[in-house]
Amino acid sequence: MPEQPYDVITMGRIGVDLYPLRTGVPLARVDTFGKFLGGSPSNVAVAAARLGRRTAVVTRTGEDPFGDYLREQLREFGVDARWVSPVAAYPTPVTFCEVFPPDDFPLYFYRQPKAPDLEIHASELDLEAVRAARVFWMTGTGLCAEPSRTATLAALRARDRSGITVFDLDWRPMFWPPGEANEADAPARYREALAHATVAVGNLDECEIATGEREPYAAARALIEAGVELAVVKQGPAGVLAVHRDGTVADVPPLPVDVVNGLGAGDAFGGALCHGLLSGWDLARTMRYANAAGAIVAARLACSSAMPFPHEVEAALAEGAVTAHGERA
Amino acid sequence: MPEQPYDVITMGRIGVDLYPLRTGVPLARVDTFGKFLGGSPSNVAVAAARLGRRTAVVTRTGEDPFGDYLREQLREFGVDARWVSPVAAYPTPVTFCEVFPPDDFPLYFYRQPKAPDLEIHASELDLEAVRAARVFWMTGTGLCAEPSRTATLAALRARDRSGITVFDLDWRPMFWPPGEANEADAPARYREALAHATVAVGNLDECEIATGEREPYAAARALIEAGVELAVVKQGPAGVLAVHRDGTVADVPPLPVDVVNGLGAGDAFGGALCHGLLSGWDLARTMRYANAAGAIVAARLACSSAMPFPHEVEAALAEGAVTAHGERA
Numbered sequence: 001m002p003e004q005p006y007d008v009i010t011m012g013r014i015g016v017d018l019y020p021l022r023t024g025v026p027l028a029r030v031d032t033f034g035k036f037l038g039g040s041p042s043n044v045a046v047a048a049a050r051l052g053r054r055t056a057v058v059t060r061t062g063e064d065p066f067g068d069y070l071r072e073q074l075r076e077f078g079v080d081a082r083w084v085s086p087v088a089a090y091p092t093p094v095t096f097c098e099v100f101p102p103d104d105f106p107l108y109f110y111r112q113p114k115a116p117d118l119e120i121h122a123s124e125l126d127l128e129a130v131r132a133a134r135v136f137w138m139t140g141t142g143l144c145a146e147p148s149r150t151a152t153l154a155a156l157r158a159r160d161r162s163g164i165t166v167f168d169l170d171w172r173p174m175f176w177p178p179g180e181a182n183e184a185d186a187p188a189r190y191r192e193a194l195a196h197a198t199v200a201v202g203n204l205d206e207c208e209i210a211t212g213e214r215e216p217y218a219a220a221r222a223l224i225e226a227g228v229e230l231a232v233v234k235q236g237p238a239g240v241l242a243v244h245r246d247g248t249v250a251d252v253p254p255l256p257v258d259v260v261n262g263l264g265a266g267d268a269f270g271g272a273l274c275h276g277l278l279s280g281w282d283l284a285r286t287m288r289y290a291n292a293a294g295a296i297v298a299a300r301l302a303c304s305s306a307m308p309f310p311h312e313v314e315a316a317l318a319e320g321a322v323t324a325h326g327e328r329a
Numbered sequence: 330m331p332e333q334p335y336d337v338i339t340m341g342r343i344g345v346d347l348y349p350l351r352t353g354v355p356l357a358r359v360d361t362f363g364k365f366l367g368g369s370p371s372n373v374a375v376a377a378a379r380l381g382r383r384t385a386v387v388t389r390t391g392e393d394p395f396g397d398y399l400r401e402q403l404r405e406f407g408v409d410a411r412w413v414s415p416v417a418a419y420p421t422p423v424t425f426c427e428v429f430p431p432d433d434f435p436l437y438f439y440r441q442p443k444a445p446d447l448e449i450h451a452s453e454l455d456l457e458a459v460r461a462a463r464v465f466w467m468t469g470t471g472l473c474a475e476p477s478r479t480a481t482l483a484a485l486r487a488r489d490r491s492g493i494t495v496f497d498l499d500w501r502p503m504f505w506p507p508g509e510a511n512e513a514d515a516p517a518r519y520r521e522a523l524a525h526a527t528v529a530v531g532n533l534d535e536c537e538i539a540t541g542e543r544e545p546y547a548a549a550r551a552l553i554e555a556g557v558e559l560a561v562v563k564q565g566p567a568g569v570l571a572v573h574r575d576g577t578v579a580d581v582p583p584l585p586v587d588v589v590n591g592l593g594a595g596d597a598f599g600g601a602l603c604h605g606l607l608s609g610w611d612l613a614r615t616m617r618y619a620n621a622a623g624a625i626v627a628a629r630l631a632c633s634s635a636m637p638f639p640h641e642v643e644a645a646l647a648e649g650a651v652t653a654h655g656e657r658a
Contacts, residue, residue: 018347018362021361026394026397027393027394027395027398028394028395028397028398028401029398030364031363031364032350032361032362032363032364033347033361033362033364034360034361035359035360035361035362064356064437065355065356065357065427065437066356066357066425066437068355068357069356069357069358072357091437091439091441094423094425094439096395096423098394108393108394108395108420110420110423110439110441112420112439112441112442113441113442
């Protein structure tokens with residue numbers, strides 16, 4: 001009997017996030033840190049799992065205790081870790097952040113000389129499972145270095161635009177190694193991936209790298225011209241603009257929220273976007289739902305462990321705001 | 330008026346240590362970490378400062394919040410940080426540890442692609458201050474890569490065997506980059522440095538790299554033949570053997586202690602060794618004192634902040650043991 005397809009498979013970064021246990025304190029003065037599963041596409045999988053979806057991630061860790069931790073965490077969050085293999089040559093990445101609400105969350109990455117998640121080889125992919133997944137989610141960072149770039153494109157080709165294939169534009173210039181596939185190559189890499197995707201998601205900076213446009217409607221139209229059916233442009237305090245190739249538009253304001261930590265909100269949005277698209281909701285409901293999921297995580301210090309359950313998103317939507325008592329015990 | 334010389338100048342590693350706030354727990358299950366100043370020679374300076382000595386360190390950090398933290402911490406510990414400059418190209422190293430008492434304390438270093446403390450340039454050294462210091466302390470790791478190796482040897486030559494020049498053999502093979510100055514070169518590098526030192530300190534593995542000998546007396550004699558006046562061989566549970574060129578020998582058993590975290594004990598030993606040598610104590614008293622300082626830190630979870638004050642060392646010596654209530658509030 002063939003295995004049921006996954007609802008969502010994500011591919012790309014994973015690492016350990018070390019977050020200050022107090023907010024508003026410079027890193028130099030943070031005494032204690034909490035340890036969390038991190039890495040955007042891995043968090044997207046966690047977010048989708050929290051919303052009841054069957055998910056798996058394709059990524060790699062170091063061959064070390066932090067790698068063991070990440071596999072354990074994925075399993076505890078209900079995310080299949082079968083395609084999370086260790087790389088002996090590199091340590092599991094760690095990322096520190098500073099938390100200065102409402103809008104300043106600097107990150108300090110330790111992914112040198114190379115992150116294990118960039119050592120994903122095309123030959124090791126389960127392309128049948130990738131092809132069968134109802135949603136496949138990849139990110140721009142997966143295109144920054146080999147063999148990850150070739151593997152990511154192989155996965156996109158295997159999809160052959162079946163189902164929902166999401167390209168999270170995720171522009172992190174510091175990850176693009178100088179020389180090899182450098183920043184100047186990024187727009188061409190992005191265009192190549194866009195031709196295989198059915199949905200593109202990004203903020204204005206990311207849209208500009210992918211399309212050269214940073215006016216929201218122009219960027220959305222350019223993403224559709226580049227190949228996708230649905231373009232989702234995140235504009236922070238100005239809300240989210242979603243434009244479908246069929247002419248449907250949803251321009252959704254943000255949910256009022258007292259931000260504690262903005263990190264992870266985009267991943268919650270992404271997991272909820274997958275859930276909405278899989279549920280067949282109309283575009284406006286999907287965007288409102290994803291916005292609410294993002295706002296809930298923004299009101300909490302943690303990221304992966306803060307991803308909301310459906311009743312929490314519904315409550316926020318019913319209330320029209322995320323209340324300050326958003327942190328779960 | 331010429332500035333007073335420092336009692337102790339150390340040169341070499343610095344970084345942020347992230348220690349589990351619970352012991353006996355695998356890294357994968359540690360939820361929260363405390364942040365501490367780390368790096369062996371920097372901890373030696375802290376230990377000497379706690380014992381009342383005027384100290385400074387020569388090292389470099391990243392140009393980042395953790396670098397700011399390390400400079401602040403040094404100042405709070407009473408260590409002069411004037412020669413701790415930032416390096417823009419590399420992040421401040423971080424080190425995670427696992428704490429499995431009594432004798433298993435694995436370390437996980439994030440010092441890639443290069444630690445800022447290996448970017449110490451000879452041209453930037455204050456050789457007059459290095460020459461004038463009553464004790465100068467360097468480590469084997471400083472010899473593992475350029476420009477640190479040339480700078481360390483320049484400092485040793487500036488000393489010209491004046492005062493007390495300590496070579497902490499500190500053998501960390503993972504820090505020696507393959508190709509450039511690789512592990513095979515290490516013994517020759519160690520011999521070159523030994524010719525400029527007056528004191529050598531190391532455990533049996535380190536003595537073997539430096540001299541080819543790992544029987545304690547043979548190793549001590551080989552270190553003296555290589556140039557030093559005093560050889561200090563640390564044998565863990567078998568205590569410490571110190572042999573002076575003039576024939577004096579001190580073979581001192583360890584102080585009974587319930588080990589909480591063995592990391593940092595060697596640095597406490599080193600700071601106390603400096604203090605004893607500067608105090609002109611006889612060899613046996615110096616070794617007993619350094620042993621006691623090391624045992625006190627082994628009984629505490631922290632390292633830098635756990636370095637003992639003189640009354641604490643005297644109390645341990647008077648009691649003949651370190652009691653379990655060694656942790657300072």
